[in-house]
Amino acid sequence: MKQIKTEKDIAHMFDSIAGRYDLLNNVLSAKQDIRWRKHLVSCLPSGSDVRFLDTATGTGEVIKTALDQGKQFAQVIGTDISDGMLDLAKQKITAPNVSFRNEQATDIKEEDNSIDGLSISFGLRNVVEPLKAVNEFHRVMAVGGKLLILEFFKPKSSLMNSLYTFYFRYVLPLVGGFMSNKSAYQYLPESVQDFMTLDELCAYLIERGFVIESTKNFLFGNCGFVCASKVSQKS
């Protein structure tokens, strides 16, 4: 399998699976991904003055879920590095206060302290420099703003880790390969194994000037969620 190392490789991989991405997500998670995103959205601020940015937005599922749940925003921005994913997001969501653009999570074209809600769902693990992205989130977020991260993590229990490894290593590439691009679905388990744990992510958020408001485990800890608030201006 070709090693996926650069943002260009990642964007190319997501371009190649964009058309089947939503369907495969639903199939491979037995539609649990919908429930997990709804939980994320329930923690988003809402109001006519709220600016919301969803980075690694993919096909725009988080933004769609937020609008479907009746959340109000002054402005919504979806960013991603895959034009294939962004094209689908633009087709899916045409509300006048929503815009999409090709942009790195590590280099957000927004002013300091200007975003009230920032989410990244199943994206941080794909970012080549995830801690740099967290620093950038801190820069653009307003004090009191909410950072919402949903991600796959290595489970803590060894039994669950074995089951998870089996599912991700064998079942997922098989189904993903049959319905889409096999190497992309081989990449998923590797990216999870290489990624930090939820506890390590929370520790880094605290170090950067966030306070942890809540965390939640789904799927026996295979999927984790954290809601954090920015409490300080420190950079």
Ligand SMILES: C[S@@+](CC[C@H](N)C(=O)[O-])C[C@H]1O[C@@H](n2cnc3c(N)ncnc32)[C@H](O)[C@@H]1O
């Ligand atoms: C697994 S998809 C998640 C999409 C969506 N957030 C969801 O919940 O379904 C990961 C997305 O992260 C994007 N991505 C990867 N690296 C990125 C980066 N450095 N900056 C912005 N987006 C990135 C990919 O292009 C892809 O669309």
